[in-house]
Amino acid sequence: QKEVEQDPGPLSVPEGAIVSLNCTYSNSAFQYFMWYRxxxxxxxxLLMYTYSSGNKEDGRFTAQVDKSSKxxxxxxxxxxxxxxxxxxxxxxxxxxxxxxxxTGTRLTIIP
Amino acid sequence: xxxxSQKPSRDICQRGTSLTIQCQVDSQVTMxxxxxxxxxxxxxxxxxxxxxxxxxYESGFVIDKFPISRPNLTFSTLTVSxxxxxxxxIYLCSVDRTAYGYTFGSGTRLTVV
Numbered sequence: 036q037k038e039v040e041q042d043p044g045p046l047s048v049p050e051g052a053i054v055s056l057n058c059t060y061s062n063s064a065f066q067y068f069m070w071y072r073x074x075x076x077x078x079x080x081l082l083m084y085t086y087s088s089g090n091k092e093d094g095r096f097t098a099q100v101d102k103s104s105k106x107x108x109x110x111x112x113x114x115x116x117x118x119x120x121x122x123x124x125x126x127x128x129x130x131x132x133x134x135x136x137x138t139g140t141r142l143t144i145i146p
Numbered sequence: 147x148x149x150x151s152q153k154p155s156r157d158i159c160q161r162g163t164s165l166t167i168q169c170q171v172d173s174q175v176t177m178x179x180x181x182x183x184x185x186x187x188x189x190x191x192x193x194x195x196x197x198x199x200x201x202x203y204e205s206g207f208v209i210d211k212f213p214i215s216r217p218n219l220t221f222s223t224l225t226v227s228x229x230x231x232x233x234x235x236i237y238l239c240s241v242d243r244t245a246y247g248y249t250f251g252s253g254t255r256l257t258v259v
Contacts, residue, residue: 039188069247078150078238078250079189123189125248132177132242133204136188 038062041124041137049145054111058124058137061105065126065135068100070109073121073139082122083109114144148173148241152251159229159258166225167254169239174219176242180212183236183253192237195222229258 041058048054056070067086071079083098085091091098097110107126111118124137149172159165169178180192193201193214201214215223226233236253 037188043186071250076252076255078152078252081247081249084247125189132179132194133191134179134189134248136190138186138188 038135039137042140043138045141047143052114054114056109056122056140058107059105064128066129067127068107069125071123079123116144116146119143148249150251152239156255161230161258163229164225164227166223167237169222169251171220171241178222179240180224181238231258234258
């Protein structure tokens with residue numbers, strides 16, 4: 036079993052829809068949770084960074100962490116064609132610099 | 147957040163040869179990280195490079211295959227040695243910007259033929 040599981044997609048939704056991206060994990064020591072967006076032929080770009088359980092909102096993006104279920108989500112509201120990219124979840128333990136990534140979900144927003 | 151310049155952006159190499167990838171950061175950082183991203187796979191940490199000390203390698207990665215240099219607080223290199231087609235991948239460097247999370251370079255797309 037992988038430490039972090041992420042549905043690879045691909046996921047296609049119409050413009051304006053709400054998108055839900057999810058990851059599950061098995062390591063209960065993970066405390067820091069991140070979502071990265073990666074455009075084709077580019078490096079990952081940090082979108083959201085959260086600590087422990089709870090919600091965090093930034094514009095059209097909301098990150099949720101449920102540590103009791105070992106489940107994290109990223110919601111994108113009013114999705115735009117520019118949101119088309121691969122989304123990677125990542126997580127780390129306190130005091131450990133190493134990030135553990137999901138495989139990424141390829142998202143396409145259809146105009 | 148930090149700006150990272152990574153060179154080369156892509157290369158096609160013959161098997162058995164070596165390629166050195168450079169990573170330049172626009173500010174001083176303590177730790178730099180090297181990742182590999184294979185098609186359909188997660189980003190996998192190769193090693194952590196601290197200035198002034200030997201790099202720390204993750205399980206499955208060895209110094210003879212992936213030697214790393216870290217001569218100062220803004221620069222690091224990763225060499226992929228004695229390449230085989232299985233080394234075809236995207237290689238990324240990264241730095242930890244603490245409150246801003248981790249920043250990645252644009253990556254080096256390596257194809258070994």
